[in-house]
Amino acid sequence: MAIELTAEEKITIVEQHLKTVLYNEYNAELSLIEANAVSTPNQSTIDSTNAQLKDIAAQKNLLQRELDSLAPETPASN
Numbered sequence: 001m002a003i004e005l006t007a008e009e010k011i012t013i014v015e016q017h018l019k020t021v022l023y024n025e026y027n028a029e030l031s032l033i034e035a036n037a038v039s040t041p042n043q044s045t046i047d048s049t050n051a052q053l054k055d056i057a058a059q060k061n062l063l064q065r066e067l068d069s070l071a072p073e074t075p076a077s078n
Contacts, residue, residue: 011070018063025056 005013032049035041 007070011067014063014066014070018060018067021056021059021063025053025060028052028056 028049032046032053035045035049
């Protein structure tokens with residue numbers, strides 16, 4: 001017996017992942033603001049956070065492409 005996920009179920013999962021990535025992005029943005037707010041910013045922390053934001057952007061792009069690839073499988077609503 002083979003059980004497969006429907007396109008709608010896959011979309012829901014991808015959207016959950018995307019939401020987690022968006023939480024991570026906002027958290028990193030806040031961390032960057034905090035890192036820059038101190039009297040002597042730690043450049044290593046700033047660089048690390050900027051690297052995280054680049055990774056997050058790549059993750060968002062990948063997840064969006066996955067959503068786009070699943071969209072044609074869903075029936076059009078009228």
